[in-house]
Structure formats: structure tokens, C-alpha cells
Amino acid sequence: MNLRRLVQTIGLICYIGLLILTVNGSLSFVAAEFFLHLDPSIALISVLSNRVFLIGFLPAILIVLLSLWVGRFFCGYLCPMGTTLDIGDKAISLRYKKHKKLGNLKPLKYLILVALVAAALFGVSFVFVASPISLITRFYSIILFPLVSSVINKGHQTLLPIWELLDFKSVLFFQIKETRYTTQFFVFSFFILLFVLARLTPRFWCRYLCPAGAVFALFSFKPIIRRQVDSSCDDCGKCKRTCAMNAIDEEDCRQTDYAECVVCLTCRDSCPKSAIRFSGKTIHLQSAKKETLPSRRQFITAGITGASGAMISLTSIPTVFGKPGNGHVVSNSLIRPPAALPEPEFLSRCVRCAACILACPTNTLQATWLESGVTALFSPSLILRRGHCDPDCHCCAQVCPTAAIRKVTESDRIWAKTGTAVINRQKCLAWEQDSKCMVCDEVCPFGAIDFSKIPDCSVTVPKVLEEKCSGCGYCEYHCPVQSQPAITISPMNAIRINEGSYRKTGEKMGLSISRKSEKTDGYVETPSFPTNEAPGFETDEIP
Amino acid sequence: MHSFKADLTVIDGSRVLSTNGPNGPGKVLKENTIIASRDMVAADACAVESFTWYGRKYHPRQVKHIREAHRRKLGRMDIENLFIKTITI
Incomplete structure (x- = not known):
């Protein structure tokens, strides 16, 4: 093993190690987003599209400046995408047998970079389609991680009789929590394509497509x-x-x-x-x-393509910009993680690395597909039927490399309202079927469900106290009604602010969110005992 | 049907919801009792016998699922024939 292989291996192990540490928020996040901060395309496009500079981008600048000294060493040694592609190359073992001469494709990566920059100047960040570290993080977190964990679990289940035979009690109950994700198949196909292209010529991605490679190339003539x-x-x-x-x-x-x-x-x-x-x-x-730079004509064409792509995406119906209200169509299912920036800023800053999706302990955070337009592709949103959003957890904000999800203080966390619960009376057991169900009230951490007696109904029925609801989705997750739940969170009245306290903003909106006290011990009821047997008991037949 | 027998059953009787179970709200008794048994049916039966339900005493055979479990030999509900050790801490 030569020096390069050694550095690559250590780099990849560090990268995967940091990712594993973010899973289920297991550790206090030792710079889990470190590798994302090394990607100059993320730094460049985020700065341009968001017009904001984050200290987190300094490592990327450092790496770019280092390439003035040693060239594109990042691509050859540190980039987890490059290492993964090298492993793929090795695995299919077709390296160097014959590779096509595709020299005239070399300028393509610059053109991709130019198109991204042009779109970014219009405030639209398309960096997620091409940033290598974002793509590879998505690959490891929503493809490889669930794949490996389910294979381990299945293997363990097959070996169960052996553990039982050996009486390994502690091994018997071993299980990795299985997570499920959306958009997996698309990401999977994309990487299959990359591996197939690498059969045409080694490191096809790095040579011809990678915009981060293009930035490094510009600094290493x-x-x-x-x-x-x-x-x-x-x-x-x-x-x-x-x-x-x-x-x-x-x-x-x-x-x-x-x-x-x-x-x-x-x-x-x-x-x-x-x-x-x-x-x-x-x-x-x-x-x-x-140098193989693109011609002026190609340069201009790429710029115009990127800019018009940005403009077209801004004119599409689901794209959110400006003030909400009049004429805005917002997908009802699009619930952003707590303390996400206002939608336009959020989308231009989020690099779709899926680190938050991997970190989410309840698996509620998922990648969006096309529900909210092309600009929102792969952005994280909550599918609360899959899991609730724990009001004590903010793992997503901890791992976000571009602070598209803001870190908030502990007292502000429950005020970072993600939406409001809505009861679908046609499906509700209490409203529709006179059934004594109060699951939503039991699970609500904020006491935002109120039960009241109404005429024509033998049981008490739930209503949402909207000013107390934080949009955590406990109710939607636990609702016993099948398929479409009887209570769902809609993104209505979510608090999305750039700066300032969520609590103050919430109070100004007339909200009063607080944790439900868990004191039910003191409940004293004058019980009206039934004359015959109590519910659940039967008459004693044997004297 | 395949039945799964627990090696040890522990019932937390520190607070007992005496009425309006299983969801409540109802009368809560502070009994500060823990019931543990290798026999899961006996543990359940003991819980029925040890506390008052809706203000009166019941025998385990008056509870359908306990009776059924006893009939299927998943455990015993005749706890009067069993040795129950009471420890006060």
C-alpha cells in the first residue's frame, strides 16, 4: 500500500466514522460536517446564492489556497467521493484496460461550475446536483447506511439459533434500528451511473463533471x-x-x-x-x-443556461418566495425541520447533504422529492407519520454544515414551531364513530388537545388549541386511524425567522407553548361505582 | 398459536389506576408495591387480588384473560396455593 492509498483509507474511515457518530445523535457532534466544509463548490455557491459568509467555509478556502502549492491533492487524497469511485473502480476491476479518449470533455466541469455560479447569482442554489461531498454524503447516509444496517440485522436474525445454542443472551437482543428513506432509488441510480461512467474512463466524475474539481483546477494551473x-x-x-x-x-x-x-x-x-x-x-x-479551459462561447452558453434554469425554477408554481399569502401555492405536506430559515433562504443555503436526515433519531426527517418544485429537490422535510419530532432534540441543526437549520437555545427550542395540528373529523374515532379515543391528547407534550362534550355525541371529542401547538407531530404519529391519520400537522403558522428569538416571535403571534405538566397523581374523582360488576370484571360464578 | 412465555414478569404497582383504566383519568391509589414472578399469569392474578378495583375486591377468575390463560396452562391463577414472599423495604 502506497502513501496515497493509506491517506485515502484513513480519510474515508474518518469521513464514515464522523457520519456514524451523527447517527441517532449518538455523540455530541465532533464536527460531523467537517468534510462538507472542505468542499469549495459548496462554499462558493452558498456564499453567492445566500450573500452571506460563514466561518465554516474557511477550511474550503484553505484547501483551495493549498492547491496553489500542491495542486489538486484534495481530489487524489482526501475527497470521499474520489476514494469511493476508486473503490468502485477496483471492485469492477476494469481499470486501464482500455479507456476512451474523452479529452474534449475536460472543459465540461468548468461549464457546470459556471452554470451553478450563474444560478447562484439569481439566488438559486443548484449546488446539490453536483457538489461531490454533498452527493457522497447523501449516498452514504440514505443508501449505504440503511442497506448495511438491514443486512446486519438480517444476518443476525439468521444466526439467532446459534446465539441461542451458545446462550449469548446479550447478543440475542442486538439490533440496529432500521431506518427508511425517500428518494433512495434516485440517488442509487445516480451512483450506478457514475460507476458505469467510470468504466468508460477512470474517475469520469472527477475529470469531467465535478465542480469542486473545477475550482481546484482553476487554482492549480x-x-x-x-x-x-x-x-x-x-x-x-x-x-x-x-x-x-x-x-x-x-x-x-x-x-x-x-x-x-x-x-x-x-x-x-x-x-x-x-x-x-x-x-x-x-x-x-x-x-x-x-490548459483545457472552455471557449468564450461555451462559457457564455453555460452561464445563460444556469441563469435561465434559475429563473425558470423561480417562476414555477411551488417555488416559495416573497411574502406568503395571495396566490402562493405551498405544498401542505412540506413541513420543514424546527428552526429552518425562511423558505427562500433555507433553499438557497441547504446543500442537501442529508446529514440531518441521517442524524434524525426518529427517522421523521426525509428528503423531499418534487412536491415543492425543482429548487426544493432533496431538501429535508418532516414526515410525521413516520416518527414524531422530539421537542428535546435538535440534532438536525447540530449537523447542518451551512446553518440552514438554525441552532437555537434550549428555551427557544419548543417555540420553533414547525406547523399546526389539524383534525380530520371524518376520520376521527371520537368525532365519527363515537369511540372513546384520546390518544392525541395523551401523547401531546404541550397539552394542545382539548376534549369537550358536544351535542349528538356520546363521547368527548378532540379539538386543537392552536396557540399551544408546536407542530411536533406526536399526535399524527400515534393516531390509531389507519392510512390517512385523523390528525395531521400542516405547515400553517410555522415560525421561520432569520434572526431573533423564537419565543418572542411566538408570543407576538399570540402563542403560548409550554410543556404539559406530568402531574396526574393528584387527580381525585368521586367515583360512581357501578351497581353490578365493574368494567373488565365478571360475576364470580364460583362461590 | 405460538405462545411466548416471559422468564420474569415485573408489575409496577407503585401507583395503581383503580378506575377508568386503561387510559384514565381515574382514581389513582398509591400502593408502592412491586410484584415479580416467574409465572406471568400468577403475577397478573396477584395484581388483581392485591388492590381494590372500583372500591371493591375481586378474584382473578373474574377477569376473562386471566381465566383463559390459566385454562391454556400459560400459568396459574390460583395464587392462594402459591408461596408469595412479601418484602418490605
């Missing part, structure tokens, strides 16, 4: 430490055949396209004459190969 060939080279051409990035000139293998080189050192190690060195000292005067 002539890095200080770079590939140099001395006079012992006899033009055997082995280096250009082994180069995974197609960075060595076809005619003259002394010339390097430094913007493509990821400093993987494969050419140096494979050179029979040991003529290749990576150093800062100029050994042999040679011109760097002409």
Missing part, C-alpha cells in the same frame, strides 16, 4: 510542487497510460496538464526510468501543457 520529467525519459509513454486523470499530453509525455493532475504519483511509481519527480525545483525547462 502551475502549482509549486508539480510533476516534472528529467532528461532520462525515453518517451515510452507508460505514464500517460497509467494516468487516471488523463493529465499527461498525448504527444509529449513531458508535458502535464496540471489542472487535471491530482498528484496521485502513479506515473512516478510506474516510470521504468524513474524520470518523473514531483518537486518545486525546476529540473528541466518545459512549458506546462495548454
Whole structure:
């Protein structure tokens, strides 16, 4: 194992380790979002689309500045996407047998970057379609994590008889909580496509598509430490055949396209004459190969494409911008996590990395599909029928790399209202079927359900006290009515603010959210005992 | 039908909802009692015998599911024939 493989392995282990630590909010988040902060495309597009600078983006700037010195080392050594693609390459073991010459695709990554920047200037962030770290985080969290955990659980179940035989009581009850996610299949297909493209030519993604790679490339046209060939080279051409990035000139293998080189050192190690060195000292005067930048026409076309994509998405019906109300169509199912920024800011800042979705302990946080337009694709929203949103938990905000979900103080947490409960009387057991059900009231942490007697109804029926409801969804999750629950959370009156206290805003709106006291001990009822047997008991037949 | 027998059954009788079970609201008795048994039916039967329900005493055989469990030999409800150890802490 050479140095690069070692660094790659350690990098990937750190990356996956940090992700695992976020699962179910198990640890106090030791920079779980660290790798997302290293991605310059996320930093660039977020800054442009949101017009705000976050300290979290400093590592990305540092990495970009380092590439002035050593070139695209991030791509070759640290990027979890690159490492995963390398593993995929190895797994299908077709590397270097033959790869197509797709040199003219090299400018494509710059064009993708230009289109993203143009869209970002209009305030629309499309970085989620192409940011490598965002994509790979989504891959690991909503594809690989549930896959691996369900395989482990299934395997464990098959081995149960063995554990029973050996009497391993503690192993018997082992179980990883199985999570389920939306949009999985799309992400899965996307990665299948990437692995298939890597069969055409190694690291297809990194060479031709990656916008983060494009940013690094722009800063590494002539890095200080770079590939140099001395006079012992006899033009055997082995280096250009082994180069995974197609960075060595076809005619003259002394010339390097430094913007493509990821400093993987494969050419140096494979050179029979040991003529290749990576150093800062100029050994042999040679011109760097002409960079493969896009033409002016391509540049303008990409810019216009990105900008018009942004404009078209802004003119689509489900896109939220401006003041809510008049003429705005907002999906009723779109409930954002607590303390998410106001929708337009939220969407332009959220990079869809799915770290929050992975961190959510109740599995209620899910990726949105097209319910709210293209701009909201893969953004997190709550599916409260799947699980409630625990008022004591704010794991999603802890792991968010761009603070699209704000961190709030402990006292403000319950005031970060996500929506309001609505009772569907046609489905409710109490309203419709005279059934004595009060599950919603029992589970509500805020006492926001009120039961009252109404005429024509033998049982008391529930009503929502809207000013007390925080939109946590305990009621929707626990409602015993099948398929469509009788009580659902709608995003109505969710508190979405940029700054300031949620409590103050809520109080101004006339809300009074507080935890229900758990004192039911003191309840004294003058019981009216039935004359015959009490409910649940039968007459004693045996004397 | 496959039945699953617990190795140990523990019933928390620190507070007992004496009326309007299972959801309440109802009269809560503070009994500060814990019932534990290797026999799950006996544990349930003991809970019926130990406390008052709707202000009166009942025998376990008056509860349908306990009677049924006893009939199916999932455990015993005749706790008067069993040795019950009472510990006060």
C-alpha cells in the first residue's frame, strides 16, 4: 500500500466514522460536517446564492489556497467521493484496460461550475446536483447506511439459533434500528451511473463533471510542487497510460496538464526510468501543457443556461418566495425541520447533504422529492407519520454544515414551531364513530388537545388549541386511524425567522407553548361505582 | 398459536389506576408495591387480588384473560396455593 492509498483509507474511515457518530445523535457532534466544509463548490455557491459568509467555509478556502502549492491533492487524497469511485473502480476491476479518449470533455466541469455560479447569482442554489461531498454524503447516509444496517440485522436474525445454542443472551437482543428513506432509488441510480461512467474512463466524475474539481483546477494551473520529467525519459509513454486523470499530453509525455493532475504519483511509481519527480525545483525547462479551459462561447452558453434554469425554477408554481399569502401555492405536506430559515433562504443555503436526515433519531426527517418544485429537490422535510419530532432534540441543526437549520437555545427550542395540528373529523374515532379515543391528547407534550362534550355525541371529542401547538407531530404519529391519520400537522403558522428569538416571535403571534405538566397523581374523582360488576370484571360464578 | 412465555414478569404497582383504566383519568391509589414472578399469569392474578378495583375486591377468575390463560396452562391463577414472599423495604 502506497502513501496515497493509506491517506485515502484513513480519510474515508474518518469521513464514515464522523457520519456514524451523527447517527441517532449518538455523540455530541465532533464536527460531523467537517468534510462538507472542505468542499469549495459548496462554499462558493452558498456564499453567492445566500450573500452571506460563514466561518465554516474557511477550511474550503484553505484547501483551495493549498492547491496553489500542491495542486489538486484534495481530489487524489482526501475527497470521499474520489476514494469511493476508486473503490468502485477496483471492485469492477476494469481499470486501464482500455479507456476512451474523452479529452474534449475536460472543459465540461468548468461549464457546470459556471452554470451553478450563474444560478447562484439569481439566488438559486443548484449546488446539490453536483457538489461531490454533498452527493457522497447523501449516498452514504440514505443508501449505504440503511442497506448495511438491514443486512446486519438480517444476518443476525439468521444466526439467532446459534446465539441461542451458545446462550449469548446479550447478543440475542442486538439490533440496529432500521431506518427508511425517500428518494433512495434516485440517488442509487445516480451512483450506478457514475460507476458505469467510470468504466468508460477512470474517475469520469472527477475529470469531467465535478465542480469542486473545477475550482481546484482553476487554482492549480502551475502549482509549486508539480510533476516534472528529467532528461532520462525515453518517451515510452507508460505514464500517460497509467494516468487516471488523463493529465499527461498525448504527444509529449513531458508535458502535464496540471489542472487535471491530482498528484496521485502513479506515473512516478510506474516510470521504468524513474524520470518523473514531483518537486518545486525546476529540473528541466518545459512549458506546462495548454490548459483545457472552455471557449468564450461555451462559457457564455453555460452561464445563460444556469441563469435561465434559475429563473425558470423561480417562476414555477411551488417555488416559495416573497411574502406568503395571495396566490402562493405551498405544498401542505412540506413541513420543514424546527428552526429552518425562511423558505427562500433555507433553499438557497441547504446543500442537501442529508446529514440531518441521517442524524434524525426518529427517522421523521426525509428528503423531499418534487412536491415543492425543482429548487426544493432533496431538501429535508418532516414526515410525521413516520416518527414524531422530539421537542428535546435538535440534532438536525447540530449537523447542518451551512446553518440552514438554525441552532437555537434550549428555551427557544419548543417555540420553533414547525406547523399546526389539524383534525380530520371524518376520520376521527371520537368525532365519527363515537369511540372513546384520546390518544392525541395523551401523547401531546404541550397539552394542545382539548376534549369537550358536544351535542349528538356520546363521547368527548378532540379539538386543537392552536396557540399551544408546536407542530411536533406526536399526535399524527400515534393516531390509531389507519392510512390517512385523523390528525395531521400542516405547515400553517410555522415560525421561520432569520434572526431573533423564537419565543418572542411566538408570543407576538399570540402563542403560548409550554410543556404539559406530568402531574396526574393528584387527580381525585368521586367515583360512581357501578351497581353490578365493574368494567373488565365478571360475576364470580364460583362461590 | 405460538405462545411466548416471559422468564420474569415485573408489575409496577407503585401507583395503581383503580378506575377508568386503561387510559384514565381515574382514581389513582398509591400502593408502592412491586410484584415479580416467574409465572406471568400468577403475577397478573396477584395484581388483581392485591388492590381494590372500583372500591371493591375481586378474584382473578373474574377477569376473562386471566381465566383463559390459566385454562391454556400459560400459568396459574390460583395464587392462594402459591408461596408469595412479601418484602418490605
